[in-house]
Amino acid sequence: MEAEEVKGLVAEVNAEKQRKRGLQKTREGVVVSDKMDKSLVVSTVRLMKHPSFKKYVRVTKKFHVHDEKNEAKVGDRVQIIETRPLSKTKRWRMLRIVEKAA
Numbered sequence: 001m002e003a004e005e006v007k008g009l010v011a012e013v014n015a016e017k018q019r020k021r022g023l024q025k026t027r028e029g030v031v032v033s034d035k036m037d038k039s040l041v042v043s044t045v046r047l048m049k050h051p052s053f054k055k056y057v058r059v060t061k062k063f064h065v066h067d068e069k070n071e072a073k074v075g076d077r078v079q080i081i082e083t084r085p086l087s088k089t090k091r092w093r094m095l096r097i098v099e100k101a102a
Contacts (some may be wrong), residue, residue, distance in 0.1 A: 066093040075101025
């Protein structure tokens, strides 16, 4: 087999795995704690329309995130992706650091 054929087969297998697994949710947030080993707490903010007052309200949610290389620090803006359960509270892992803290 040539290298191009192998790459094509690998791409097909990866695409099939992605279809079976479904789309993984991604979020972007700010690291609020990095005191654990290989773990972060990331806070995300979204706007939600209040059901009765019809005004937009900020809703904050914290996620426990896996950071394999301990790269992110407090204040960094990171992108996280949904994954299999890694511990009692960790269901997300860090995809990349979008912006470093100043």
